Amino acid sequence: MTKRIQWLAFIAAAIILVIAFIISRQMMADYANRPIIKREVAVIRPDVSVLNVETSRYQAIVSVFGAANPRFNVMLSAQVVGQVEQLSGEFETGLRVPKGATLATLENSDYLAAVAEAKQQVAEAELLFMQEQRQGQQAAVEWQASGLGGEPDDLVLRKPQLAQTQAAVNNAKAQLRRAEKDLQFTEIKAPFDALVVSRDISPGSFVQSGAQVATLYSTDLIEVNVSLSEREWQSLPAISQMLAEAWPVDLQAVEGDGEWQGRVLRSEQHLDGTTRQRALIIGVEQPLDQQPVLNPGTFIKATLAGSERTGLWQLPLTSLSQRGDIWYVNTENQLAKFTATPEFSDAEFIYITPPSELAEQAQQVLIQPIDSYLPGMAVTPKAVANSE
Numbered sequence: 026m027t028k029r030i031q032w033l034a035f036i037a038a039a040i041i042l043v044i045a046f047i048i049s050r051q052m053m054a055d056y057a058n059r060p061i062i063k064r065e066v067a068v069i070r071p072d073v074s075v076l077n078v079e080t081s082r083y084q085a086i087v088s089v090f091g092a093a094n095p096r097f098n099v100m101l102s103a104q105v106v107g108q109v110e111q112l113s114g115e116f117e118t119g120l121r122v123p124k125g126a127t128l129a130t131l132e133n134s135d136y137l138a139a140v141a142e143a144k145q146q147v148a149e150a151e152l153l154f155m156q157e158q159r160q161g162q163q164a165a166v167e168w169q170a171s172g173l174g175g176e177p178d179d180l181v182l183r184k185p186q187l188a189q190t191q192a193a194v195n196n197a198k199a200q201l202r203r204a205e206k207d208l209q210f211t212e213i214k215a216p217f218d219a220l221v222v223s224r225d226i227s228p229g230s231f232v233q234s235g236a237q238v239a240t241l242y243s244t245d246l247i248e249v250n251v252s253l254s255e256r257e258w259q260s261l262p263a264i265s266q267m268l269a270e271a272w273p274v275d276l277q278a279v280e281g282d283g284e285w286q287g288r289v290l291r292s293e294q295h296l297d298g299t300t301r302q303r304a305l306i307i308g309v310e311q312p313l314d315q316q317p318v319l320n321p322g323t324f325i326k327a328t329l330a331g332s333e334r335t336g337l338w339q340l341p342l343t344s345l346s347q348r349g350d351i352w353y354v355n356t357e358n359q360l361a362k363f364t365a366t367p368e369f370s371d372a373e374f375i376y377i378t379p380p381s382e383l384a385e386q387a388q389q390v391l392i393q394p395i396d397s398y399l400p401g402m403a404v405t406p407k408a409v410a411n412s413e
Contacts, residue, residue, distance in 0.1 A: 085331030107131030
């Protein structure tokens with residue numbers, strides 16, 4: 026009886042252990058398969074300032090830089106040898122002299138003597154010519170009186186001697202003209218309306234032929250030579266149109282607040298060997314009579330109105346990143362970009378041609394992108410008013 030009870034107790038304990046094991050396995054499985062509660066992570070969408078832009082038609086503006094230079098810049102030289110006898114009171118640096126004004130006078134006694142001697146030689150040569158002419162006429166009369174037939178020889182009529190004396194007359198006159206020209210050169214004159222930049226002689230100094238006596242700048246016209254790229258040339262009308270219409274150009278001093286109005290004078294027809302660009306020449310008449318004065322050597326910013334262009338975006342200058350990209354927000358409020366080169370620009374805006382897939386409808390363009398932006402980044406666009 027006792028063994029039976031022990032056996033039943035053992036079986037009951039075993040059953041209890043099995044049931045406990047099964048229950049514990051079930052609880053472990055239920056725990057392992059329990060639903061995991063996921064926390065929702067909020068997507069951070071930083072605000073970006075955008076401008077709603079559409080393609081439109083704009084007039085090109087070309088801004089370039091160059092230096093103001095006189096139309097003529099000459100290092101005036103002496104044409105004859107001599108001692109400086111007198112200087113004009115206007116022959117001082119910074120002063121203006123009219124065309125033909127005598128700047129300096131050289132001692133001219135030797136040249137006066139040369140002119141007098143040349144005139145004497147002309148008179149002697151002309152006398153010999155007239156005497157020979159008379160002798161030739163007399164020889165012709167004597168030939169006819171002699172009754173000899175045929176034509177007389179040139180030597181008989183003294184034609185070679187007459188030609189010789191004629192050549193002597195021509196030579197004497199040429200020597201006279203040269204002597205008179207040398208005498209004129211003893212007065213050193215301004216070749217054009219000029220500004221005296223430097224004076225290199227003094228009273229009593231001795232100058233040689235070819236020695237520099239002054240540096241002169243012409244005052245009738247200032248020329249500003251500006252180099253344009255091929256893209257900038259394409260933004261302008263044809264040079265023939267600009268010349269025909271005296272195309273205006275706004276000029277502004279880079280240093281200071283001077284402003285002037287110029288016009289297109291011509292264009293160069295060759296490429297610069299260094300810049301590989303072609304130059305446009307802009308002129309300002311009577312620069313020293315302008316208000317303010319436009320001095321030679323002034324560094325100038327020149328602004329020209331070009332031809333009208335269609336299909337362009339007008340964007341703030343800050344819209345173009347340092348890497349030359351334009352950033353915009355696509356239809357999924359994600360950042361995207363494309364590389365752009367401005368067609369032209371002005372003081373406030375750049376004008377670019379957008380990709381064809383973006384040109385059909387308005388786009389949201391970032392006003393001021395930063396380097397940390399990445400394509401595909403989710404953002405919240407905040408539109409700002411166009412300042413145009």
